Amino acid sequence: MAKNFFFLGIILAAAGFLSPPLALGAGLAYGLLIPHAYHLDARRLSKFLLQASVVLLGFGMNLGTVIRVGRSGFVYTAAGISLALALGWLLGRLLHVEKTQSFLISAGTAVCGGSAIAALGPVTAATDGQMAVSMGTVYILNSAALFLFPAIGSALHLSQTQFGLWSALAIHDTSSVVGAAAKYGATALEVGTTVKLARALWIVPLTVGIAFAGKRAGQQRGKIHLPWFILYFVAAAVANSYLPLQHVPWAAGLYPSLARLGRLGLAVTLFLVGTGITRQTIREVGARPMLQGVLLWVAAAGISLWAILRGIIHL
Template identity: 65%
Template sequence: MSKNVFFVGLILAASGLLSPPFALVAGLIYGFSFVHPYHLDARRLSKLLLQVSVVGLGFGMDLQQVLRVGRSGFIYTAASISFAMLLGWGLGKLLSVKSRISFLISTGTAICGGSAIAAVAPISNATEEEIAVSLGTVFVLNSIALLAFPAIGIMLHMTQTQFGLWSALAIHDTSSVVGATAKFGVVALAVGTTVKLARALWIVPMSIGTSLVNKSKARIQWPWFILFFCLAAVANTYVHTFQAFYPNLKHLGVIGLTVTLFLIGTGLSKKTLREVGVRPMLQGVLLWIVVATGSLVLVRAGWIHL
């Protein structure tokens, strides 16, 4: 029965009948109700599908806007990453969280959630258990952010630019940033996606730094999908020969994102929460609250703007 329910949910997400937030909710309900028959396959597929979906969304972006937003958001991103890493280290020490788990949670919060954790975990010599705990912490908070952020943005009467910037700085995974901002508006989606991808580029220096500190020979994972996102924006802005196809490619990106969020939701379960434990989860929650609240105050006050 669990297989049938899984495929029904997958079909509903891919059909466009479910919005990204509802797809995540459907995935969460499944994850907490059934034993996932394709847990590992779903995790691998969601990672690949997210990257392809982001490229698809690039066909709806204007390159000049992408460059302007990316350039403006670079400084804020650098500052927020540095702050989150230092605060995460301090909280980890205070709560006596294992050093590698603390580092992975801090990196996931500071840069781009599960993608950053997956990139630096082999280089930091993290065990499977440590990776699972870190990913579980980030995924739980991602799910909360995707559902809570749009409601907070509406309640505070945030502009689309403000909401996009806040989401990019305060939500862990790219998928959840895109899902939250897509619900808020087109401008929010453009701002949030671009700043988030600029933030994701920090995977590279973080991986190199981690490799040097740990003297690791593990291969560094380069975020090539960001380059293809930019090329898609170039095509949408300057290559008008195939203009008729771009809206369809963008729509496929939205559908792919919806399926990605469903798959991510199915990966969360009671077992995941038990594996995470109290201390790592507390570190992740406290770190996220400070980052989210601090960036919200700064964005609302106009200290962070585009």
């Protein structure tokens, strides 16, 4: 019976019957109420689907917009990452969170959630337990963000551009940024996805820097995993912008169809992410790492929202 509910959720999300927020809600209900028969498989599949869905969403993007938004958001992203890492280090010290654990939570908040943790885990020599706790913290907060951010944005009457920028700067994972922005509007989705992917690129220098520092210190480091899917997203945007197919009879609707497939893939991704939040995951996270993650996330979200409302951050 548990397996049937799992596959039913995937089918409903893939068929478009579940919007991204509903898909996440269904996944959370499954993870918290039903024993998960495919926990590890779901985690691996969700990572692949997220990357594939982001690439497909690129077929609905204009390259000029991608470059403009990415360039405008670069300085804000760099400043936000630096502030989040510094504040995360301070909170970790104050709450007595283990050093590697604290860094992974801070990096996940600052850069790109689970992707950053997955990339930095091997080069920081993190244990499986530290990785699990960091991932659990980020996934729980991501789930909350997908519901909270659109409600806050509507209450404050944020424009779609403002909301897309805020989501990209304040929500951990790309999946939740895209899900929240898609619920808010098409412009919010375009802005949020582009700025978020520009933010995710910071995984590369951060990971290489940590690996180099560890090598200089004589510590054994693992393999570096880089977010190559971002380059495929840009390639898809290039194709959509400069290789139009509307005059090719057999391929006129190809790009819109691929972009829609990406949105459906995102809904499946969010269902799978939701199923990974189990009662055991919540217990394993523990009080202090979770408190660090919550405080750091609230601070990052609050500061970026204040700066956007004041016009300090804008596109």
